Amino acid sequence: MLDASEGYTTEDGRKIGGVVMEMKNITLRFGGVVAIKDISFDIRQGEIRAIIGPNGAGKSSMLNVISGFYHPQEGEVWYQGARRPQMKPYEVARQGIARTFQNIALFEGMTVLDNVMTGRIRQMKAGLLSQAIWKGKAEREETLNREVVEKVIDFLEIQHIRKTPVGRLPYGLKKRVELARALAAEPSILLLDEPMAGMNVEEKEDMSRFILDVNDEFGTTIALIEHDMGVVMDLSDRVVVMDYGKKIGDGTPDEVRRNQDVIDAYLGVAHD
């Protein structure tokens, strides 16, 4: 069922569409270190795609390739049916790919509201002159986009810290603000690098709920890296397993769980 090009329907009845992003034979080296070795996989419209693997497997590097921060030595990235030429990260962002970082990368000196508003860069195009006089396009844009941002803020339940500088927030809230910034972009693909790292059980449950809701309500395609196997098995539709830069498994959570290579390399370790 998975290889039908039109997509498939999940057990809980969500419609998953065709392939929006395809990585073809990606190889990424840092000097002598091969971070990614000839990996191919695809991401389908509307699905939650997990990337798992032990530390140093190359998961973050893969996300960095997708968001244009690293340029692979070999291989091709296909996005929305076309081969993507080498691009600057900000150009990739403007194509509708938003992300969060393993180590939070917020703008600490700015308020939560301003941080989330930066997510709207793609949609806000008023020129400098219009902004300088704060009339016409600039003013209209500001109000319209503020409305979208406020919805995201409500959705993630961070209304009370709207005007707080991000630098003063605790870790868990920062993670949430970072998700808000990415969501504000209304991305077609959302990349999440360990969104639950360092969180307690309750915070993890909240975050899982947010991720599921985003996917459900807005149909956002999500690729996420996560170490907590329980979370991965609950959330994701399909899983890519990496180990030492190689892909050792790819399929539904159940398939991956039964894959002997995966058990040896990753789950096996966890079960020791």
Add this chain to the structure above:
Amino acid sequence: MFYREAGDFKTSYTDDSQTFPIKFDRYRYYVVLVSAFAVVPFVVNDYWVNAVFLPFLIYAIAAIGLNILVGYCGQVSLGTGGFMAVGAYSVYKLMTSFPDVSILIHIILAGVITAAVGVLFGLPSLRIKGFYLAVATLAAQFFLVWLFNRVPWFYNYSASGQISAPERSFLGVPVTGAETAPWAAYLFCLVFVVASAIIARNLTRGMAGRKWMAIRDMDIAAEIIGVNPLKAKLTAFAVSSFFVGISGALFFAVYLGAVEVGEAFGINKSFLVLFMVIIGGLGSIFGSFAGAAFLVLLPVLLKNTLVGGLGWPTDLAAHLEFIIVGALIIIFLIAEPHGLAQLWRVAKEKLRLWPFPH
């Protein structure tokens, strides 16, 4: 309970993102504005206009400009003096080449020219950061002063090597040259200050400002969420230099009248404006005013009290000024990078609770 924001509810996002969201602040701003235009020119004597008000207004524009670059975009610059010189020499060349065009236009054009020069010298910021960028802008400072000294075309081949402002009127009132009344010079500069502050505030509360601050706080993350770092940095250099250029043009044409470049726009000027920004508060328009006011008033006060009142020798008072400014820079850099503006905010927090501390 002198200062309150409770009960001042916003019903639209436009209301919430305005410059002074709190009613009390908004009224205070109007009061300051009205008295600056309608009261000060009538009650202040010429000494105060020339020693305090004019330099304060003109430096405030320069400080706003530098603050956009350093405080908002996080790019260090030690070239402010040089860029002010670009504004001054631009306005001089424009005034002497096109005597029939309004001085207002000349000053704005001087800002535009300076913006272009600023972009040119801002190009290295794409590759280098922090200390190295500071050195590059320092080189710009020395190069520009050297250029205006060495190329006679810039000073119209005058024998002294100086430039002096021809007489020009605005709305029939002389604003440059010997005939200028101090109140006219004051009002003319005030118009530029108010316009600069409003423009700077609009830019910094909108998307342009967010991009600058994003670059300042974490440039890599900024790029990954869609900020074009090249464009963001160069617009910061352009806008910053635009204001600095206008300030230089006013400093020369309206305030001094005649200028020798090394004296008026040397490296000292770069540091003076940088100190204003640091003491006033990085990343705050209000702070730019506070810093300019502080560093303009300090020597005047020291001179009036110590030299005039206590009979100290002038040089001793001047040395004391260095010590005070130096100490303050260190204190602010270490303890309060947001400067006087932050102290003001803290004072407001306290006032809001006063007299009930909890």
